[in-house]
Amino acid sequence: NKGNYEHYMQKEIHEQPESLTTTMRGRLIRGGSCKSKSVLLGGLKDHLKTIRRSRRIIFIGCGTSYNAALAARPILEELSGIPVTMEIASDLLDRQGPIYREDTVVFVSQSGETADTLQALDYALENGALCVGITNTVGSAIARKTHCGIHINAGCEIGVASTKAYTSQIVVMAMLALAIGDDTISSQARREAIIDGLFDLPSKVKEVLKLNKEMKDLAQLLIAEQSLLVFGRGYNYATALEGALKVKEVALMHSEGILAGEMKHGPLALVDETLPIVVVATRDACFSKQQSVIQQLHARKGRLIVMCTKGDAASVSVGGSCRIIEVPQVEDCLQPVINIVPLQLLAYHLTVLRGYNVDQPRNLAKSVTTQ
Numbered sequence: 410n411k412g413n414y415e416h417y418m419q420k421e422i423h424e425q426p427e428s429l430t431t432t433m434r435g436r437l438i439r440g441g442s443c444k445s446k447s448v449l450l451g452g453l454k455d456h457l458k459t460i461r462r463s464r465r466i467i468f469i470g471c472g473t474s475y476n477a478a479l480a481a482r483p484i485l486e487e488l489s490g491i492p493v494t495m496e497i498a499s500d501l502l503d504r505q506g507p508i509y510r511e512d513t514v515v516f517v518s519q520s521g522e523t524a525d526t527l528q529a530l531d532y533a534l535e536n537g538a539l540c541v542g543i544t545n546t547v548g549s550a551i552a553r554k555t556h557c558g559i560h561i562n563a564g565c566e567i568g569v570a571s572t573k574a575y576t577s578q579i580v581v582m583a584m585l586a587l588a589i590g591d592d593t594i595s596s597q598a599r600r601e602a603i604i605d606g607l608f609d610l611p612s613k614v615k616e617v618l619k620l621n622k623e624m625k626d627l628a629q630l631l632i633a634e635q636s637l638l639v640f641g642r643g644y645n646y647a648t649a650l651e652g653a654l655k656v657k658e659v660a661l662m663h664s665e666g667i668l669a670g671e672m673k674h675g676p677l678a679l680v681d682e683t684l685p686i687v688v689v690a691t692r693d694a695c696f697s698k699q700q701s702v703i704q705q706l707h708a709r710k711g712r713l714i715v716m717c718t719k720g721d722a723a724s725v726s727v728g729g730s731c732r733i734i735e736v737p738q739v740e741d742c743l744q745p746v747i748n749i750v751p752l753q754l755l756a757y758h759l760t761v762l763r764g765y766n767v768d769q770p771r772n773l774a775k776s777v778t779t780q
């Protein structure tokens with residue numbers, strides 16, 4: 410049921426304030442007077458000790474689910490102190506990469522049925538690792554075969570392009586980081602700030618959704634382009650990859666997410682006055698580095714669209730020439746949840762304006778059950 414919306418993708422983008430609320434329901438605790446703030450993940454409680462003792466945490470997924478894990482990786486490393494590595498399921502299988510008994514392997518999948526992820530799960534089980542599932546489908550193969558897990562609870566996602574599952578997956582993995590991390594005095598302020606940030610997230614997403622009209626205007630401007638680059642780094646490297654994936658899969662426009670730190674190692678050669686480039690430059694520890702990336706792209710006459718924190722337009726707009734997308738600020742590790750929303754809207758409007766099928770992009774299936 411699409412309700413008042415024309416397409417499922419549109420509905421699922423706009424229902425993110427609600428899907429995020431459902432994902433967090435009953436899991437965040439802002440205790441009474443003497444109890445501090447904490448996270449309760451029922452499906453993990455018997456395994457937390459083992460996870461904390463593991464030598465390495467490996468995230469495995471495909472497509473958008475991989476990108477969600479990439480967005481959560483920095484906060485998991487920060488709070489757990491355990492090395493976190495990333496694997497695209499098919500690539501791990503191609504290499505038959507080493508997995509050990511001392512590893513915790515986290516499988517991220519909206520459908521819970523993706524063939525590559527499922528096969529990687531069989532492989533990790535054979536190698537004796539502790540396997541954790543993060544899926545949006547109760548009773549799915551990945552939910553059943555893993556030792557323990559967390560349901561995403563984002564509600565059924567129908568549009569082939571994943572939107573609300575992505576933001577809920579990031580929130581689930583941020584809660585996972587809080588659950589694994591030790592409640593030490595030194596990390597207490599940071600943990601509480603993240604928990605407060607999670608509570609506020611649905612209202613901030615509501616706020617960023619107000620950019621709908623602006624994103625439609627931007628889509629109109631980009632309608633006939635051949636290509637779009639998206640630059641990000643740090644927490645928002647994932648935003649660049651995921652924004653580009655949305656544009657290419659539904660709007661059928663070539664788009665590439667680029668790690669801004671790699672700019673000088675090749676991508677800079679593409680920059681000219683015609684190619685549109687989105688730069689994600691919201692406030693976090695990487696902000697000044699992103700400012701210098703913007704300056705360098707500007708010096709090559711790049712056609713820039715800069716995403717920045719509200720009030721920062723003047724600090725990112727070199728020569729007053731770039732288009733600006735201003736988004737509300739949240740705790741740095743949660744910023745990817747906010748920043749992807751304008752790019753989801755852009756991909757949606759680009760698709761409709763270009764006359765393509767939004768909910769069933771050419772050649773794609775919602776659940777990839779073959780290899």
Ligand code: F6R
Pocket residue numbers: 471472473474517518519520521522523526569570571572654658775776777
């Ligand atoms: C992109 C998209 C795909 C899926 C990928 C994994 O919008 O939907 O990239 O994310 O096929 O699917 P799941 O999460 O079901 O394992």
